Amino acid sequence: MFGLSINTRIKKDLLHILDNQTDFVPTKDLVAQIDYANHYVVRKSLNELFEEIRKHYLPEQLSLKINKHRGVQLFSEDGNLHDLIHHFISEDVVYKILMTVLEERCTPSEKLCETLFISESSLRRRLKEINVELAHYDVRMTFSKHIRIHGPEHMIRIIHFVLLFYVARQLDNLPVLVDKPFYQRMANEVCDSLSLTATTHQKEILALFLLATNHAVQKNQTLNYTQAETAFFSKIEIPPKPDFLTGWTLLDWRFLVIAIFSADWAGFGLTLDLTEVMAFSKTEPADVWLASFEHAFEPITIESRDFIREKVYKQLLSDKFFRLDNALLEMFQFVDYSSMLSLYPFYMHRFDIFWQRFIAEYPEYDTLFSRQSNLLLAIYLVPVMTYFPEIKLYNYSHLTVTSSHYIEQRVTAHFYSRYKLIFTEDMAEAQVIIGTHTPDKDLLRSDQTAIVIGTSLSNCDLSRIEKAIETSITQLIS
Structure with missing residues (x-):
């Protein structure tokens, strides 16, 4: 960003990586993720970051643990890393x-x-x-x-x-x-x-x-x-x-x-009359934006069209006015694209269809800043949960009715913020089968995944269910 030293960038990226993990991260994994610097430079920046944190913070506020065998772990009492970032920048x-x-x-x-x-x-x-x-x-x-x-x-x-x-x-x-x-x-x-x-x-x-x-x-x-x-x-x-x-x-x-x-x-509720300026300037980008959005997401009602058109026009005006470069956005990572793709693949697939269609007509908007700001606008107009992938599951457990119900409620609640899960009575309709024992292989189709779970439904069980769901989603998208 604006020519800041590689050391500053590495420290910022180290904090970002470690803040996304709750356990130790092997040092070799940190080096692998920071692929623009060799391991000597990364280790040097890591040691400097360790000393800066130790100098300016009490251990119970913010600490960086470096273990020869386990790796590196970041602890922050209140999650405020910005003061530290501000200091070294x-x-x-x-x-x-x-x-x-x-x-x-x-x-x-x-x-x-x-x-x-x-x-x-x-x-x-x-x-x-x-x-x-x-x-x-x-x-x-x-x-x-x-x-x-x-x-x-x-x-x-x-x-x-x-x-x-x-x-x-x-x-x-x-x-x-x-x-x-x-x-x-x-x-x-x-x-x-x-x-x-x-x-x-x-x-x-x-x-x-x-x-x-x-x-x-x-x-x-x-x-x-x-x-x-x-x-x-x-x-x-x-x-x-x-x-x-x-x-x-x-x-x-x-x-x-x-x-x-x-x-x-910034969230300012300032209203200006754009009637004359929209008539004066070219409004084709806003028209193409709306058409591309409807193609990928959903039809826009007549009642909300004017509101959305002004919102889009303001967004495109912002793209011209605040023409932020990619290096700046990558430095501060306001939207973590990799996490969005992992957590909400259905929504991001639709957004990509919309965005590719729009920038094919107006390539001047093909920037990281424009894509990020328009993703936020898309989420504002159509919430992420609108396109949660629908996955059908079948509970193949030899348990009491109440125990089976408990398992279904645990699974549904655990994945509530990412998937729309439906437990079906017909195993043939399901994409994922979970149960306390393995069903007969002759009963399974090639596109179905069976997961054996414990009656207490451990975290490892939930992790295996998640992998099976993600496999099904990949099949749906492709």
Whole structure:
């Protein structure tokens, strides 16, 4: 992400892997999952992470156990790993370079080298790595006596906000030089001006965006939209600019309002009239989106079509406005695709049909950010449980009626959040047969799986049932 060191990335990925496991993870498995670095580098980062945790946390709060024979285990009392992640990212030299240049816009090279204790050649190399990542945003940094950042002003502001939001998350994690009460007060006043009913958390996000925007205003950085962008944004009617935003232009205010509106992930309930802008701009992507969605999922009712169309249009606007790169999303993993595929294969199969159909028409949306945000929108419109796979089971047990009922209830409840299980009275209808003894093989079809269970239904029994269900689902999808 933006050229952060490989050491920082490894530490973040180590925490992600370990946080998804409750037991020890063999070191060789950790190395295998971090396939972009050799085992010496991974072990070095692991040892550094161990020392950082031991230095900054009490064992009962957060600890990393490294056992020569069993592997590595992470313990977190409250599940809060973000403070640790914020600590080692904010100590990364690249992050310090980025934040310094974004805040100051023009930084003496010699002074930055002295502050960060790096040579001029090292700084040049770091800037070259940063520019590779910034190219996604049409932004770059130049090196001479001063380091400057160039590119579309709205993208520079978004990059600044993205770093604040993804790394710091809240004002309290920012340096003491930031006037936190000022931005908290400004966030409250903006909410009042826009009649937003915002939670404390939402106001915190808004305060970070205001911080990024106000920094630019104070540095006399003006927004420089293209003629087409200016025409597009002018079609969106927004409330008047409040007087307390001294020094802000109408374009600065418009930028903020549209950012709040398109950032549906923040949960702001801001409503704008899109009638004119939707008529002005091309609406074909939204039409193709709706058609692709109906093809893969279900017909959209006439009553909800306008609501969904606006939701889709806002989503596509967000894709253009917050054009986040793949490296950033992979770094912070807001949606774990591998887990989604494993837990909800039916739903993800339908989503893939929808998405491939849509991007075949509009390949410019074929990005990790767009796919992730549209998956979240799809889940918002059609809940995951709507497409839980239906699996029929047959209980082949020589037990009392109440004991058999107990087994069926245990199995159904255990898999309630993933599958729609139906116990049938006819073994021929079932895909999975469970029972306290093995049925005659002559009674089974080749596509049926029989699992022998104990009367107490152990965790191992449930695990074997799960594997049989997953095999049946694979057969259904294929």
